[in-house]
Amino acid sequence: MDEVRRVTETLLETHEVRKHFNGTTAVDGVSLSIARGSIVSLIGPNGAGKTTLFNVVTGFLSPDSGRVSFEGRDVTRMAAFRRARLGMGRTFQEMRLILRLSALENVWLALPNQRGETVIGALLGLHKREEKQRRAEALGWLEYVGIPETANQLAGELSYGQQKLLSVACCLGLGAKLLLLDEPVAGVNPALVDRMLELLERLRREQGKTIVLIEHNMDAVMRISDRVIAMDEGRIIADGTPEQVRADAVVIEAYLS
Amino acid sequence: MGYIEHFAVVAAIYSVIAVSFNLVAGYTGQLSLAPAAFYGIGAYVVALMALRLQTPFLLNMGCAIVVCAIAGALVGIPSLRIRDEYFVIATFAFQVIVFSVLNNAVSLTGGPTGLAGIPSPVVLGWEISSRLDYLLLSGAFAAVSFWICKRLVQSPYGQVLKVIREDERYAQANGKNVAACKISIFTASAAITAAAGVIYAHYISFIDPSSFTIMESIFIISVVIIGGAGSLWGPVVGAIVLVSLPEILRFVGLPSSVAANMRQILYGGALVACMMWRPQGLIGEFSFRRNENS
Amino acid sequence: MTQFILNGLAMYGWLAIVAASFAILFRVAGFFHFAHGLAITAGPYCLFFLLARSVPFAPSLILALICSGAVGVAVHGFVYRNVARHGLNPLALLLASLGVYLIGQNFISLFCGDDPVTPSHALLDGSLTVLGGRISGTNCICLLLSFVVAFLSGPVLAVTSLGKSMRAIAANRRLSVELGIQTERVMVLTYFLASAAAGLGGIMIAYDTSARPTMGIDALLPAVVAVVLGGNTGIKGVLCAALLLAMTTHIGVMYLSSLWQQSIVFAVLLVFLLFRAFARGPQIVASNGSS
Numbered sequence: 125m126d127e128v129r130r131v132t133e134t135l136l137e138t139h140e141v142r143k144h145f146n147g148t149t150a151v152d153g154v155s156l157s158i159a160r161g162s163i164v165s166l167i168g169p170n171g172a173g174k175t176t177l178f179n180v181v182t183g184f185l186s187p188d189s190g191r192v193s194f195e196g197r198d199v200t201r202m203a204a205f206r207r208a209r210l211g212m213g214r215t216f217q218e219m220r221l222i223l224r225l226s227a228l229e230n231v232w233l234a235l236p237n238q239r240g241e242t243v244i245g246a247l248l249g250l251h252k253r254e255e256k257q258r259r260a261e262a263l264g265w266l267e268y269v270g271i272p273e274t275a276n277q278l279a280g281e282l283s284y285g286q287q288k289l290l291s292v293a294c295c296l297g298l299g300a301k302l303l304l305l306d307e308p309v310a311g312v313n314p315a316l317v318d319r320m321l322e323l324l325e326r327l328r329r330e331q332g333k334t335i336v337l338i339e340h341n342m343d344a345v346m347r348i349s350d351r352v353i354a355m356d357e358g359r360i361i362a363d364g365t366p367e368q369v370r371a372d373a374v375v376i377e378a379y380l381s
Numbered sequence: 382m383g384y385i386e387h388f389a390v391v392a393a394i395y396s397v398i399a400v401s402f403n404l405v406a407g408y409t410g411q412l413s414l415a416p417a418a419f420y421g422i423g424a425y426v427v428a429l430m431a432l433r434l435q436t437p438f439l440l441n442m443g444c445a446i447v448v449c450a451i452a453g454a455l456v457g458i459p460s461l462r463i464r465d466e467y468f469v470i471a472t473f474a475f476q477v478i479v480f481s482v483l484n485n486a487v488s489l490t491g492g493p494t495g496l497a498g499i500p501s502p503v504v505l506g507w508e509i510s511s512r513l514d515y516l517l518l519s520g521a522f523a524a525v526s527f528w529i530c531k532r533l534v535q536s537p538y539g540q541v542l543k544v545i546r547e548d549e550r551y552a553q554a555n556g557k558n559v560a561a562c563k564i565s566i567f568t569a570s571a572a573i574t575a576a577a578g579v580i581y582a583h584y585i586s587f588i589d590p591s592s593f594t595i596m597e598s599i600f601i602i603s604v605v606i607i608g609g610a611g612s613l614w615g616p617v618v619g620a621i622v623l624v625s626l627p628e629i630l631r632f633v634g635l636p637s638s639v640a641a642n643m644r645q646i647l648y649g650g651a652l653v654a655c656m657m658w659r660p661q662g663l664i665g666e667f668s669f670r671r672n673e674n675s
Numbered sequence: 676m677t678q679f680i681l682n683g684l685a686m687y688g689w690l691a692i693v694a695a696s697f698a699i700l701f702r703v704a705g706f707f708h709f710a711h712g713l714a715i716t717a718g719p720y721c722l723f724f725l726l727a728r729s730v731p732f733a734p735s736l737i738l739a740l741i742c743s744g745a746v747g748v749a750v751h752g753f754v755y756r757n758v759a760r761h762g763l764n765p766l767a768l769l770l771a772s773l774g775v776y777l778i779g780q781n782f783i784s785l786f787c788g789d790d791p792v793t794p795s796h797a798l799l800d801g802s803l804t805v806l807g808g809r810i811s812g813t814n815c816i817c818l819l820l821s822f823v824v825a826f827l828s829g830p831v832l833a834v835t836s837l838g839k840s841m842r843a844i845a846a847n848r849r850l851s852v853e854l855g856i857q858t859e860r861v862m863v864l865t866y867f868l869a870s871a872a873a874g875l876g877g878i879m880i881a882y883d884t885s886a887r888p889t890m891g892i893d894a895l896l897p898a899v900v901a902v903v904l905g906g907n908t909g910i911k912g913v914l915c916a917a918l919l920l921a922m923t924t925h926i927g928v929m930y931l932s933s934l935w936q937q938s939i940v941f942a943v944l945l946v947f948l949l950f951r952a953f954a955r956g957p958q959i960v961a962s963n964g965s966s
Contacts, residue, residue, distance in 0.1 A: 184550065208556035220551040222544055233544060234555045238537040241557075243565045246536035247529065298556055412766055459945075462952035466707055466765045470903055471948050474941035477896070481938040595892075599773050606770065642781040649777030656771040657757040 134196075135160040135302055135334050141180055141190035143173075150176040152358035153190070158302070163328055163335045165345040167369075168355035169378060174338045175217060177355075178304050182214050183207045194302070209236060213300025215291040217307050217338075223280030227271065227290050230279050231262040234297035262297060269293040269323055285316030292323065296331075303327070305337040309344050317341070321348050346370065354378070386512040390584060392624045393519035394577050397526045399604045399616030401573035406602070407610030407665070408534055409566050410546030411460050413472040416601040418479035419449050419571045421593030423578025425483060428496045428588055438502035438583075445575045453571025457564040476595050483590040495589025502583045515584050522580060523617075526573045531613055533569070542566060546611075596645065603652040609665020618663055623648065676929070681810045683925035685883060688817035690917045691825055693876040693894055694901035696869035698913040699832075700747075701902055702845040703865050706765035709772040710750045711873055711898075712891025713779040718743040718874025719881035719890075720783060723792055736878070743874025744867040750775050751866045763848070776892065784888035791885035817879040824872065825914055832910065841865055896937065897924070900944040906951075 136158040143151040151173040158164055166174045179185040181192055183204035191200045199207055208214075221230050235258055240251025251258075266272045269289045274282055279290060288308055295303050308324075309317045321344060327333040339345050345352060345366065352369040354362040356378040362369045369375055402416045426445040430436050459471045483490050490496070501510040502518075509518055533539050541562050544552040552559050582588050600623070608619020627644040635643060655662060693715060700708045721742040725735035750772075758764075758771045832838035840861040843851040852858050877886070880894055887893075901920050905913030920940060927939040 182554070184553070203560075204550075204553040205556050205558050208554055214554055216551075216554075220548055220554070222547050222551070224547070225540075229540070233537075233540055236556055240536040241538050241541060242561075243533065243538065243569050246533050246538040249532065249536070251537050294555065412770075459949060459952065463948055466769055467903065467948065469766070469769060470707070470899060471945060473899075474945045474948075477941045478938050478945070481935065481941075485932070485934040485938075596777070599777060602770065603774070639785060642785045645781045646778050646785075649774040649781070652774030653754055653771050653778070656767050656774065657754065660767060 133160045134158065135194070136181065136336075137191075137193045138177070138181065139191040139193075141177065141187045141192065143176055143180055143185060143187050149358050151180060151187070154355075154358070154360055155190075156353060156360065156363070158334060158336060160301075160334050161328060161332055162350045163324060163348055164337075164351045164353060165349040165366075166336065166338045166353050166355060167340070167342075167345060167375075168361075171357075172355040173358040174355055175306060176358075178214065178306060178338065182212055182304060208298060208300075211299060211301035212304065213295030213298045213302065214304040215288070215295065215306055215308065217310075219284075219287050219291065221279040221287060221291060221294070223278065225279060226276050227266060227279055227282065227286075227293075228259070228262050228275040230290060231265050231293050231297040232258060234294040235261060236299050265293045265296045266290075268296065270319060285312040285320075288312060288316075288320065289323070292320075296327075301332075301334060303333055303335045303337075305335065307339055308337055309339060309341050317344055324348060383512055386516050388624065388628065390512065390515050390519045390580075392621050393516070393523040394581050394584070395601075395604055395620035395624055396523045396617045397519075397577040397580075398574050398601055399608065399620045400523075400526050400530045401570045401577075402601055403605050403610060403612075403616045404530060404533065404542075404566055404570045404573075406605055407612070407615070408539065408546065409542045409563065411563065411567075412465075412469055412602070413456065413460075414469055414595065414598050414602070415456060415472040415476040415479070416574060417593045417595070417597035418476045419453060419574040420578045420581070420597070420601075421479060421483055421590070422452055423449050423575030424582035424588050424593070425490060425496070425578075426575075427579045428499045428582045429490070431499055431502075431583075432496060438504060442576065442579045445579050446572045449575030449578075450568045450572040453567045453569075453574075454564050456571070457567030460563050460567065461560050473595070476598055480590055480594055483593060490590070493590060495587060497587045499582050499586045499588070501586075509583070515580070519580050519584070522576055526576065527613075527617065529569075529573065533566075534613065538562070543611075599652075600648055603648050603655075605662075606660075607651050607655050607662055609662030612662070612665040615662055615665045622663070623651065626651070677805065678809070679925045679929050680922065681805060681814075682928075683922040684818055685810060685814040686925065687918050687921040688814060688821040689876040689879040689883070689894065690897055690901065690921050691821045691914055692872050692879070694898040694905075694913050694917045695825065695828060695910055696872040696876070697895065697898045698902045698905065698910060699841070699865065700869045703841050703862065704751075704755070704768075705763055705845075705848070706768040707772065707899065708750075708755075709769065709892075709895065710754075710775040710779065711747070711772075711870070712776050712895040713750070714743040714746045714870035714873040714891075715877035715880075715894050716780070716783055716886070716888065716891040717746045718877035719886040720787055720792070721874075722878055723794065723881070723886065726795065739878065740871040740874050743877070744871035746779075747866040747870025747873070748863055751862065780888050780891060787888065789888060791887045792881070793885045794882050811883075813882045817883065820875070820879070824875075825910075828910060837861065837864060897921075897940050900940050903944060904947055 134157045139155050141151055141154045154177055168174055176185065180187045183202060187200065191198060193199060194207065194210055194212060222233070238251060238258065239254055240246045240249065245251065263272065263275060266275055269292055271286050271289050274286055279287065282290060292303070292308070309320050312320065324335055325348065328335060349366050352364065352366050353360055354369055354375045361378060362372040362375045398416060398420055405411045405413060423445045426448050427441045430441040430444060456472060456475055460468055463471050484493055501508055509515060534542070541552060541557045544557065545559055545562060549559055604619040604623050605616050607623060608617065609615025626647050630640050630643050697711050700711060718739050722735050722739035725738060726732065754771055754775055755768055758768055832841065840856045843854070843856055844858055844861060848858065876894065877890065880890055897920055901913055901917040904916035904920065920943065923943055924936050924939055928936060
């Protein structure tokens, strides 16, 4: 494999992204590029603009100015669902799963290009022919993240850690190339933190996924990231390897003050 | 005998409306105050064509369905950006404007005096004139609309609708085209409602704007909510219960002047009682009483 | 032209009061309280009932306003509190309020008949001629009263402890409970005062034209529109919207038949809502409640 090309190729790029909310600037001119196959952590105090940046990247908010491009394509004006179809999967800080559906149905829902997802398709019953295959596909992803036993349980009945794993499975079901995970291990018990980190590394290794995560758990961040970006007050204040960022005086100050 | 048939025809017509309205309100979670407007548009289009152009029934019905579908798509557009109670108000506005056109555009619609003498429809050489004929026709319509609803909601499309109801942002994050789904379900729902208007116009053979007021919309909403929004059989149960409820008054022997008011009081009371004690309706699971998370 | 503007002003007289009271309830209670229409209808019917039994005007008026206020409090106490037991949901409450309105309107029409009821004599005989247009004495009194209420409500909301509590509840109900504001007491008072004001608006309508069982919803519709148009700009915005709406309606009637009054009001609303919704880019909107 041409390992070098995979690491240096840019998957996601933002250019001078800015976003204001009633007078306060949430994101203030952020430019960054994420290489394909890397694991990048965004850190910073609450209100630093990390989640807002995620929302701008995934199309849930439109930036006041700046550009976002994905796989070399300008997606600044593209609707959120189209970006998801291009391969941007995301999870939310507050768990967003359909709690009244089973774990399997949640993953099934995320599968792209389903037949019978239009009025005509549904009336003709086109989905019936591929039902078995889709079910197997969804189950496959549940197995991949290590929670096949929950397939028939309602998402609302799963433990918090299992729900986090399930939301990653949904991103995989969607066929995401880029996973934007908002606090994937916050509030999860240590055993599950290990499982999640292992899963993320496996995803990069086996599936070639690119992962960007927002996380406050510094141990986890330092263990898994190739690169850490620290933000404060809407700006990037440090960017480098975990060791570099950990030693950065500005970061220490932003966190301690 | 005739009385029971009449009752069944009315219940079947309301089942069609309720089942179609349930698609948008119950399954997609878009509460609209305009179902009676679509019902009215369907009835007026078919009545005007039958009276003025004397075109055949099936053509009239096709036109009514197409016109309503377009109107439905137009009402669906605001739902893309306008939410919850503001969407209710926007559809309210649509309902008021449609009623106003039916009532005031006298040269087109006959105004408050309505349209009388709508002829019996002829379907493939079969003239539908007796109550039994109408019962068969409306029963067939009810069955077809129920089948369509079942087919839609038990498909990936239906699953997306439910996700839109629960969490629109999550549907988008999963790559679902929320706008297309909303507009298509509004279109489909309005088209089915039009069919109910078509049977109504022919069955009663006289229509006037007073049948398509905001009060009628509230009645339709009550049917769906009391039966059980977001369930397959809920609207059918609701239609049968609410259409039969005022029949009790008939047995009590109230004068007709009082009965009209008492009916509305019953409907209002049923709606309030439902919101207070059983928001999911008689056999439903979903309620508009979602938990607030802030 | 002047005549149409004066007609618009006459409409503004009652619309301002109805819209302002509806807006306050919308902000404090957090949903569209359609049963507010009942308070509008209850005022004039109660007044005429008392006047017909030769009770003098002043006590009749006071009793009628109390009656309207009581209607609002009763709806809140018996219905909304029960619906909101498991958390405030605007749509469930809106549906319940429609049901309550349906019941109320039909009871009024059962007991008082569907015929319009007109006052036995005008509030003030004669009329005023302004720049070639005529405005009746009744309308002048209503307009004056409406200005007084509008001007008083601002300072009252800003200064009194009731007004402050109301604004606190409107801003954040849960926090207000924790801050020790007696939410329930404030809510009851708000319902009482707003409903009494609506009753006053209803009485103005009755003196301007007549009282009918359906007058509640007819008067409430433009008020709802004014509240939506006024948006988040507070009572002043709602009052401005009411003025704009009253003028648009009557100037629109210059070109179209008066049959289309209601359509004009709602067309304005629809255009406004669509414009506001589609003028901005995609924004995150919390799908359940505010967050």
